[in-house]
Amino acid sequence: MKRNLFITMLLLFVYVAPLRAGSISGTVTYDDYQFGQVIIVMAFGDEFSLDNVGTAVLFLGPGDFSITDLADGEYQLAVAVKTSLEMTIVPGEVFSMYDDNPVAIENGQDVAGINLVARSETIQGTVIYEGDSSGSIVAVAFNQDFSQGLFPSNLNQLDAPGAYQMVGFSPGSYYIGAFMDANGNLLPEPMEEPFTIYAHPDSLMPSPVPVDEGAVVEGIDLLLEDLPLSSATGTIVWEGEPTGPIVIAAMTNPEEFSSAQRLSFTLESGEYRVWVEPGLYYIFAFVDLNGNFFPDITVDATGFYGASDPQLVAVSEGETVTGIDISLAIQPNGIESPELTSETGIFITQNHPNPFFVGSNGTVISYILPKSTVIDLSVYDVSGRRIVTLDHGWRPTTTQTVRWDGQDERGESVADGVYLYQIKSSEWSRARRLVLLKK
Known part of the structure; x- marks a missing residue:
């Protein structure tokens, strides 16, 4: 009897014993540090939030850091250089991502040797918006290849339209956008919130902005507009695992992606919405594997509403057209257009x-x-x-x-x-x- 009780108590102890928490430690480097600045190292888990993040604060300048009590999982590391402990990223403050994100913790391990570099490379411009504000405005940057999904490479939180200045980029190419953050989660939701991505004046499509080492890129202005009152909605069916956004386009010509009047996107299959002005549209979607907001007919999974026979969708003023379902697939010959004949040509x-x-x-x-x-x-x-x-x-x-x-x-x-x-x-x-x- 005593032996059975001992075994029961031992099993109970094993069952309720807490899992060991892990940690991430390393060094922060920042060449432009000034006295009075505060360096905050951040470890973001599954959800990006400045209100719920593991942090380490360095008051005396660059040096060693350690973030403890981290559960198992993957973390995105960033370093911010601020003048206060307020968890916001305002224009001119450094926000640099770790180049080798994400960092994984398994079985409560301690991950050491992380070298975080706070950088000075900058993208700046103006957010223009004339509508009625329903929240703060966020200027945001994403890696061109969307290797981290919609986790931002940088951001600015603005109380009102005007100048932004995102500091802390690693050399590379980035999509720069702005959105009305109605729900305060600091992530764009183009199916529900006004959102725009920078397009070069000579292009209607989103354009990546290159950042060289030591660069200050100016004049990246963003026009943010209220969503139209009309939309098309449906379901995206895709059995694969997206490694980039699923882009939805309302096109006036099924053979010309550049005819797209509106773009929307989501990170997973399921319900979508694309906002449009009243008119006739072909609704097209694709998994943007290379993160260029343009369908690559050789590798991207694509699909039209109407499949191989694209159907026009009529959208009236203030109307939401439902049931516009799209199935995505890798096309057998890499072409999503109607079948070619000797009459249609090349x-x-x-x-x-x-x-x-x-x-x-x-x-x-x-x-x-x-x-x-x-x-x-x-x-x-x-x-x-x-x-x-x-x-x-x-x-x-x-x-x-x-x-x-x-x-x-x-x-x-x-x-x-x-x-x-x-x-x-x-x-x-x-x-x-x-x-x-x-x-």
Whole structure:
């Protein structure tokens, strides 16, 4: 009897024994520290919130830090340089993410040797908004590849429209946006809140902003507008695991993604909403695997409302059209457009990214032929002068993809500006416009 009681008490002790909490420790480096500044190291768990985050505070400048009592899981580390202990990120204050996020804790382990660098690289501009404010305005930045989902690379909390200044970027490319934070969670919800992403003046599509080492990038102005009163809603069906946002577009031409009038996005399949002005639209969605807000017909899972026979959706003033369900799939031949015939001719995509930057990885163009034939695909300036031939010869009907790095036939970088690319055969010809920018 005593033996059984002892075993029962032992099992109970084992059952209620608390799990050991883990910790993250390391060093903060900041070359521009000034006396009186406070350095706050932050460890964000599953949900991003400045009100619920593990912290370590360094009052005497850069040095060693340790964040304790952390449960098992993955954490996003950041360092902020502030003049107070208030948990907000205002214009001009440093907010730098750890380059090797996320940091994982397993079995209550202590993760040491983290080197956090508070940086001075800056993006700044103005948020313009003339509507009725229903919350604070947040300027926000995301890695171009969305490798951390919608976890921000940087942000500013603004009491009113006006200037923002996000400081603390690692060199790279970022999407810069602004949204009305009605629910105070510091994350954009484009299906419910006014939201915008910076687009270069020569492009209607979201444009990444490159940040070089030591750079201060100016003039990234953001126009925030109230949501239209009309919308289309439905369900996104996708059996895979998104590694980027699912982008939903309301397009006026099913073969021209650049005809999109409105974009929305979500991080998971399920219900969606895209806000539109009254009109007729093709509703299209894709999993943005490479984070460029442009469908890559060779790898992205895509789908139209109406599947292979895209259907127009009529939206009236103030109306919410429901039941616009879309199933996403990797297209067998990499093309989401209607079947090609000898009458429809060559199908060629809009280049992406567009615009693209001199010295970047270039821009990608894909095409498919209705039958095997000899083609020529070349880039021309606006005067009609051939700049470079990208592809030439006998090609089959499978999808072909080429890349242009912004160089001419001699391997020299061309001037920034607007260019035309044209594919032609003895029977067909198609041309589109692209934009090349300097950093």
